[in-house]
Structure formats: C-alpha cells, structure tokens
Amino acid sequence: MTQNSHEPPEWKRELDSSIRSLDAMQRRFPAMVVTAAMRRAADLFPMSVTPYYAELVQRPEFDDPVFAQCVPDGRELQAPSWLSSDPLHEQNCSPAPFLVHRYPDRALIVATSACATYCRHCTRKRVSSTPDSEIPDSALDACAGYLRAHPGIDDVLISGGDPMLLDDERLDRILGRIRDVPSVKAIRIATRTLVNLPMRFTPEAVAMLRRHAPLFVNTHFNHPVEVTPQAVAAAARLVDVGIPVANQTVLLRGVNDSEAVVEALCRKLFHNRIRPYYLFQCDLVNGIEHLRTPLATGLRIMKHLRGRLSGMAIPNFAVDTPGPGGKIELLPDGILRADDKGTYLSNSRGDVIYYPDPEV
C-alpha cells in the first residue's frame, strides 16, 4: 500500500466508519434481533464498534464472544445493590484531575475518555459514558508536577479510555512530559487497540513509542478469536523494537469462563510473545452483572492452567477491590497447612508434598 500524505491514516478511516448504533449494527448483521431492552441499554451506555472488530463476530447473538463484548444487552439494566459506578473509588484516590494514585510506587493517568470500541464490561463505564474528552495541557502539567513532588512514583500507567486514540503528536507530547520527570522509570500504555484497531500501530507510531523506552504496552485480549494475524503482526512490531506486550484478560460469563478458552488464549498469546499478565475478576460496576462469574470459576481455571502451561503463559488471577484495598491475587490452593517444622503443599494433580523449613 502506498502512503498518501493527504489521506488520513487507515486507523482514522476505520474509526470514522465505526458502528455507533444498534440499527447500524443490524444493517451490518441482518439476522440480528434488536429488542427494546437493548435500546434502553444503548441509551444508558454508549456503543461504538470498529468495522475490524465487527468482522470477528461469527454469529450476531449474545453467545458469540465478540458480539457479547460490544453490543448493548438488555441485561445491562440490572442494578443489584452491590454495584456502583466507581467500585474502585478511583475518584477518591485522585489527588489531581486525570490522575489516580492508589499504590505508593505507581500512578495512573486517564489520558482520554474515548475508546475504539466500547466494551460492555468496562470498569470505567462512568468515563466512557461521558462525552469524549482528552487531558488538557494544563492538567498534564499538574500531573507532571504531582509526579515531581512524589518521587516514590517510578511507574506511570497511561490509561483511559484508550490513549492510543490520541494522535501520535499528542501522545508523544504526553509521554515526553512524563519522561521529563527524573523519578519516573517505567511507562506503561494500557490500550485495547491491539484487539479492536491493530492498524493503529503504524511503523511511525511504533518508532515514536520506542523513543520513550523503557515503555510497556498492556493490552486486553479476552478470547482466542481476537488474536488475529493483524493483531499478532501489530504486537510483533512492538516486541521487535523492544516494547514488551502483556495482556490483561477479564473473566466474562459466556465469553471466556471456561478452562479450554482461557488455556487456548494464553497459549496463543504466549506463542506470539504477548505475555499473559492478569486474569481479572469483573469489578462490581453498574451494567455488567450478567457478565460476572463467581470467584470459584477463576480459581478452577487457574488450577487447570497450572501443570498444563508454562509459568510464562500463566496470568495472575486477581480481583480489584475499592480504593486502598487494591488488587488482591487469588491462588488455587498451593499451601494446605503448616506445622512448626514445615509446610504441606498440594500440586495441580492433587498430590500432597511436605516441604521442611531449615532447622535454624
């Protein structure tokens, strides 16, 4: 393909032709049924789907893993009392606008509220349902000031929304401003564009990101059908220049809540140099009750992965809890019990092994 400098890049054309209503989705998938409850859900939580991501839908029904992640579902209207709009209390942990500081050594910057495709299970539905907004330069300066005043923060996450929806020049400026803070060592970009807009990673964008190393990209594949040749090629462009790519999966009922699906996903990611990092329990956020699984499901899946997959391909299963609670890692039982001389362990086959402590 030849580059024509007068034409917008392919990823912008892709975004411009996104599917933004149930009626548009139905035109794309004539067999799709649209109900009144789905329309109410779409009014409450916006939809937007890139044509690229829509292409991964195999059947326009809610038991399709891609359809279920991007099409408003009447069940989003369920509102049991344990759900809220900000279950992690991020707004209480925000010492400066657009900045969340929940861990001593890490801070998160919400760079934009826009996403290429709005995930039905999004934790920040409260952000994605506001009109698209980008961090203004004045707020960026205030964030950089906060980072300078808190040199204990050495790891900054750029999140959103999806920061890769910003232009290269804008993102370059944001990254530069953060890089200028001497105490900041690692920068991580949290993006789902590898999954829903992989053409975003143009050679120019990758070269720009490379200039801000050490930089990491964390992405969000939930199902093996999302790991397409285009996505794999985009990840390879990053990894080839030394930008590690890690994956954070969210465990979703009917999408990936089985041993076989998570195992296939982790294998495929690992083989393509995308390191499985987290398997997240759904947050207690409004509009996602129908996608939540019991904690036991994740533990069962973790038990299945252990002993079958290399540790390199096994994510950490974690549940995020409000405010200072933070992420809590959950393990299928490895420790059975301890006595004063050692510990009884169990492996994935259920064998019991005694591990003695040193005598002195």
Ligand SMILES: *Cc1c(COP(=O)(O)O)cnc(C)c1O
């Ligand atoms: C998840 C999160 C981080 C990063 O946590 P890691 O476990 O290091 O990936 C940082 N800040 C906030 C606010 C977070 O929610």
Ligand code: SF4
């Ligand atoms: S890409 Fe991330 S921030 Fe955007 S809707 Fe999906 S989960 Fe939410």
